[in-house]
Amino acid sequence: MxxxxxxxxxxxxxxxxxxxxxxxxxxxxxxxxxxxxxxxxxxxxxxxxxxxxxKDKNEILFQLHEIGFQKMAEYNAELWTIKNPLVRLHKMGEFYMKFGLENPAFYDLMFILNAPMEALQVVEKCEWKSGDQALGKLKETIQECMDKNLIEKGDVDGISMAFWSLVHGMVSLAIRNRFDKLVTADQMVPTMTKGLTWLMNVVDTSGNKT
Missing domain, CATH: 1.10.10.60 (Homeodomain-like)
Structure with a gap:
């Protein structure tokens, strides 16, 4: 060398x-x-x-966010080969939970800490494409589900927020060890997955339950 x-x-x-x-x-x-x-x-x-x-700690934070979203993208790599948008939505939730549970520090930084969004806004020329793309894919998938009458039509933004809130809430509680009063550690992931499946069955209007 x-x-x-x-x-x-x-x-x-x-x-x-x-x-x-x-x-x-x-x-x-x-x-x-x-x-x-x-x-x-x-x-x-x-x-x-x-x-x-x-340049400053805001730039460091931005770079850490970019790394985090790159890691998340690796979990989602096979999502876009799934033709059925309802199945894709379910898998999107599963992969999101898997990412959060396996990368709790990145998850904390990206979705829980208070300051990051304010700090990212002051980064010069910060478009935060990675975060926007991740949210955009969720909204596109939900819109496709509606277009194909797989879920009840409604406000895409509101439904995206509800879906994200559910999986985010489960991951946040899990990495803060708040589920230990409900289930044992080995049952946490299966139980979270069952919760996601229940939600998908509730919103599925096609008659083909996931």
Whole structure:
């Protein structure tokens, strides 16, 4: 490995260390309570080094969100081969729950912490395409279900919000260990999946229950 390759490798390692440290601090202490200095102290570098890689902590947050949505996209890779939109919607919920349960720190950062949405809005030229695309796919699938008379027609935004709220609520309670009073740990995922299936059966107007 030549000198330039080693330098590039070192840069990537430092960048990853900054992102990993930021994720840890954001989740443990809250976004508002984390400073660039705290991030630098955790990785044992100077704040100046952190600024060489990121403009500010808002940019760090944005990059972490992008990584999170990329990870989520990997879970959803096979979704778009499913022709039946109602089956696709059910699988979308399953994959969403799987992502959240297997990546609780990213889920916390993306969907639970208070500050991120406000912080992302001040990132220069931030279009937040990854988040918009994920929500857009949900709305498109629900609209397709309506067009094919698989679910009762209604307001797409409201129904999307209701669907998202259900799976989000289950994931949020699960990663906060709030289901232990209801089910054992080994029964948590099957029970959550049954809850999702129940919802799909309620909204299915085609007579073909999922």
């Amino acid at each position: 030549g000198i330039s390759e080693r330098k590039e490798k070192q840069k990537l390692e430092i960048r990853k260390a900054i992102l990993d440290a930021s994720m840890k601090l954001f989740v443990e202490q809250g976004y508002e309570n984390v400073s660039i200095r705290k991030i630098a102290d955790l990785i044992e570098y100077s704040p100046t080094t952190v600024y060489l890689y990121f």
